[in-house]
Amino acid sequence: MLRVLRATVRHNRELILAGTFAALAAWEILEMLLLERSPDRPLSLALVVHSLQVALILAATALALRAWREKTARERALGALVEQVVVAQEEERRRVAYDVHDGVAQLVVSAKQHVDTAADLWAADPARAAGETAIAADRLAQAIAETRRILAALRPLAVDAAGLAAAARRSLDDVARDTGWSVSLVENLKGVRLPPTVEAAAFRILQEALANARKHAGTTRIEVVLTREADRFDLDVRDHGVGLADSGEARGLGLTSMHERARLLGGSCVVEPAPGGGTRVHAQLPLRHGLAAAP
Secondary structure (H helix, E strand, O other): OHHHHHHHHHHOHHHHHHHHHHHHHHHHHHHHHHHHOEOOEOOOHHHHHHHHHHHHHHHHHHHHHHHHHHHHHHHHHHHHHHHHHHHHHHHHHHHHHHHHHHHHHHHHHHHHHHHHHHHHHOOOOHHHHHHHHHHHHHHHHHHHHHHHHHHHHHOOHHHHHHOHHHHHHHHHHHHHHHHOOEEEEEEOOOOOOOOHHHHHHHHHHHHHHHHHHHHHHOOOEEEEEEEEOOOEEEEEEEEOOOOHHHOOOOOHHHHHHHHHHHHHOOOEEEEEEOOOOOEEEEEEEEOOOOOOOOO
């Protein structure tokens, strides 16, 4: 009980202080009315002093109430932010589960089926068995590539160690190796590190954009531009595929994830048709909300 009372007092100390000031103001007013004012002495120096005291106390009361309202608003905003982070984490886990189930697991099951078929045919039809074995090897190669992509999505250490530009280059190189696409990266960071929160969010948005392009775009070319302005960071990812409207599902879960990551930093992320075809992902992240970056 005592612990609850202490917590209540600590949480509402500004409100309690405002109430105390208001009580003092009421006492001063009562004192003026009853003690300082008389028929033969309508105004005195003491009355003026008490009036100033009341004005000061009321000003202090207003300040205490304002501090309490601001603290309450910050606490509500913090609670909402924590809730959003938890939801984003759950969405991330769900996305990984979908990737493993729909990607790696299906490829491994398919490879096993072809291996089993090859084993049954090896004695009677070696040529067909060899074809089944080749298909199984291709499925396993795809499973390995998909596993690498998922592991890269779960490992932000590349950004922590080398910075956003190097991590983006590595991701694009992985995509080019796995798909044979033409990739390009243009950046003006010049080795200068961004705030860690901005780097992490931008890298995750880039990974999601690349994953969506691999699944839905039907493209052969990806262009990425990283630009640092005075007070913000811009990320542009463009594919030259079928375009957002023709991709089949409008990239719902990935689109939500990119929006949330940008919004949690006070930025924005827009996915729109690119001029001339394909899809453009454009994220703007304010630098002022990030933690101090290493030089």
